[in-house]
Amino acid sequence: METISCIICGSNKSEPYIKVTDRLNSDSTQFQIVKCECGFVYLNPRPEESEISKYYSNDNYTPHQQNTVNIFDRIYKFVQLFTLRWKYRKISVFKKSGKLLDIGGGQGEFCNYMKNSGWDVLLQDNSELARDIAKNNGLDTIISLSSIDENEKFDVITMWHSLEHIHEIYKTMDLVKKLLDESGILLIAVPNIDAHEQKYYKENWVPFDAPRHLYHFSPKSLKQFFYKFGFTVKSEIPMFQDTPYNILLSMKSKGIFSLAKAGVIWLISCMKTLTKGVNHSSSFLVICKKN
Numbered sequence: 001m002e003t004i005s006c007i008i009c010g011s012n013k014s015e016p017y018i019k020v021t022d023r024l025n026s027d028s029t030q031f032q033i034v035k036c037e038c039g040f041v042y043l044n045p046r047p048e049e050s051e052i053s054k055y056y057s058n059d060n061y062t063p064h065q066q067n068t069v070n071i072f073d074r075i076y077k078f079v080q081l082f083t084l085r086w087k088y089r090k091i092s093v094f095k096k097s098g099k100l101l102d103i104g105g106g107q108g109e110f111c112n113y114m115k116n117s118g119w120d121v122l123l124q125d126n127s128e129l130a131r132d133i134a135k136n137n138g139l140d141t142i143i144s145l146s147s148i149d150e151n152e153k154f155d156v157i158t159m160w161h162s163l164e165h166i167h168e169i170y171k172t173m174d175l176v177k178k179l180l181d182e183s184g185i186l187l188i189a190v191p192n193i194d195a196h197e198q199k200y201y202k203e204n205w206v207p208f209d210a211p212r213h214l215y216h217f218s219p220k221s222l223k224q225f226f227y228k229f230g231f232t233v234k235s236e237i238p239m240f241q242d243t244p245y246n247i248l249l250s251m252k253s254k255g256i257f258s259l260a261k262a263g264v265i266w267l268i269s270c271m272k273t274l275t276k277g278v279n280h281s282s283s284f285l286v287i288c289k290k291n
């Protein structure tokens with residue numbers, strides 16, 4: 001395990017926020033999530049990068065599953081189809097075609113969709129299994145951003161729920177800045193620590209996902225983070241589609257009372273997001289440009 005300072009302000013002064021166990025592991029090891037004096041919430045201490053792979057090897061880790069086996073995976077797949085089109089539309093507002101790099105792209109569902117829509121795509125993922133599946137589907141893949149020629153530029157770089165997993169986050173952001181064309185756009189989607197449903201599910205709230213999720217951004221802290229690296233946020237968009245999935249996976253009991261409660265929480269979340277934008281949505285997307 002390693003201890004880190006806040007990635008937003010550099011301070012090492014923090015207070016305990018919540019303790020959570022690994023939702024994919026039956027042992028009772030607890031992981032400490034802390035809140036920095038600047039308000040940023042993150043996992044501290046955390047497993048070192050060299051030991052993190054064992055926490056991704058569980059068969060229940062949804063993004064790398066190959067077969068749909070239960071109702072929640074089926075819901076995930078259904079929402080994913082809708083989400084692919086949604087992501088494509090968000091990019092189309094800024095760019096109609098060009099070169100796209102997807103960081104932490106998993107098995108390549110998004111890259112495939114973009115490739116079939118005429119984009120020149122490159123997928124990065126740490127998982128060999130995920131890259132093999134992507135390669136079998138005809139995608140170009142890399143294990144590390146460092147292997148990309150430093151003169152190569154991309155019109156669009158995407159990080160769909162991957163920023164919160166990255167140990168060497170400063171190095172990654174420096175590379176992203178180098179690789180993004182001057183007129184390019186960067187799209188980042190992350191869970192929102194200020195999500196409406198978080199306070200109801202507490203340590204069971206699925207986006208805590210310790211120890212895989214290392215950082216817990218809010219719209220405010222993500223904006224501060226990008227500002228450090230010379231990016232300006234052009235657009236913040238709530239991701240309504242993540243809310244039912246987050247709520248269902250956060251539920252310990254699937255009894256009728258719990259389901260009724262989940263329905264009410266979901267409705268209030270939708271209403272809050274409709275009236276207040278990204279501030280309390282389950283996840284959010286930001287679209288940035290270089291300054």
Ligand SMILES: [Zn+2]
Nearest residue numbers: 006009036038
């Ligand atoms: Zn801080």
